[in-house]
Amino acid sequence: MSVLKRGRAFLFLVLIIPAFLRADTSVLEKANSLYQRTDYIAAIQLLQRQPVKSAAELNLLGRSYFANAEYKKATEVFEKAIQTDPQNADHRHWLGRTFGRRAKLSTFINAPGYASKARQNFEKAVQLDPRHSEALNDLFEYYIQAPGFLGGGFDKAQALLDKIGALDPAEKHYAMARLAEERKDFKSAEAQLRRAMESAPRQIGRIVDLAHFLSKQGRTAESDAIFEQAQKVSPNHPAYLFGRANTLVEQKRNLPEAKQLLQKYLNAKVSPEDDHREEARKLLAKIPGE
Numbered sequence: 001m002s003v004l005k006r007g008r009a010f011l012f013l014v015l016i017i018p019a020f021l022r023a024d025t026s027v028l029e030k031a032n033s034l035y036q037r038t039d040y041i042a043a044i045q046l047l048q049r050q051p052v053k054s055a056a057e058l059n060l061l062g063r064s065y066f067a068n069a070e071y072k073k074a075t076e077v078f079e080k081a082i083q084t085d086p087q088n089a090d091h092r093h094w095l096g097r098t099f100g101r102r103a104k105l106s107t108f109i110n111a112p113g114y115a116s117k118a119r120q121n122f123e124k125a126v127q128l129d130p131r132h133s134e135a136l137n138d139l140f141e142y143y144i145q146a147p148g149f150l151g152g153g154f155d156k157a158q159a160l161l162d163k164i165g166a167l168d169p170a171e172k173h174y175a176m177a178r179l180a181e182e183r184k185d186f187k188s189a190e191a192q193l194r195r196a197m198e199s200a201p202r203q204i205g206r207i208v209d210l211a212h213f214l215s216k217q218g219r220t221a222e223s224d225a226i227f228e229q230a231q232k233v234s235p236n237h238p239a240y241l242f243g244r245a246n247t248l249v250e251q252k253r254n255l256p257e258a259k260q261l262l263q264k265y266l267n268a269k270v271s272p273e274d275d276h277r278e279e280a281r282k283l284l285a286k287i288p289g290e
Contacts, residue, residue: 055085089129096121170199208243
């Protein structure tokens with residue numbers, strides 16, 4: 001081949017390789033857009049058509065399966081993502097979440113094994129990336145809920161508090177509240193929830209956490225007052241709509257208001273993080289006349 005032809009061939013490759021990269025990025029971006037709109041089935045269908053999937057595409061496919069409650073498929077996909085990119089903490093974190101969900105839904109025979117795998121993957125995620133806040137939070141929650149023979153323990157949870165606080169002071173207060181609540185120290189739990197809310201006054205979830213806690217303590221009037229604060233900050237926020245409705249249904253009071261809030265929630269645009277639509281439908285079914 002002449003120098004001229006080799007040069008033209010090289011130029012052709014330079015021109016077409018970015019096009020291929022753009023096409024892959026385009027698929028990932030489109031699938032992520034569908035996922036963020038909670039159209040999980042469409043995201044799955046789009047990603048499935050990719051003959052060779054990158055680690056990022058596998059991660060998104062796994063999250064879409066997870067959100068669509070297809071946990072066995074999610075497990076398989078996250079395991080492939082780890083094989084493709086073994087040092088990625090996010091793959092480990094999501095695999096841990098998936099095993100955790102399978103543990104909750106499986107029989108008593110399989111649940112311990114799935115729970116242990118959840119813990120192992122959360123721990124690995126934190127080892128790979130000590131600043132992965134969601135992995136830290138999920139590992140903390142595992143430690144306070146799981147019995148000792150499955151690797152849980154309040155002492156292990158306590159050891160994570162400073163790491164959580166270094167990333168998010170409000171989250172540390174929430175974690176301290178959860179630990180106090182599990183220890184039946186409800187006074188300390190309330191104090192920490194209030195500090196979490198004060199640390200992040202614009203985060204609706206912090207306000208709803210305190211309101212729901214007060215409701216569980218039978219302090220209905222105080223709970224209502226805190227929910228009113230959340231409503232003033234952001235009356236249409238999905239966390240407020242669902243949290244308030246859930247509390248009312250639990251208390252079996254103001255059910256017409258709960259019904260209205262749930263219908264508003266189901267018609268709202270929600271992110272995957274705020275997607276509780278299946279739970280919302282179940283709550284609606286509990287309201288007489290639905």
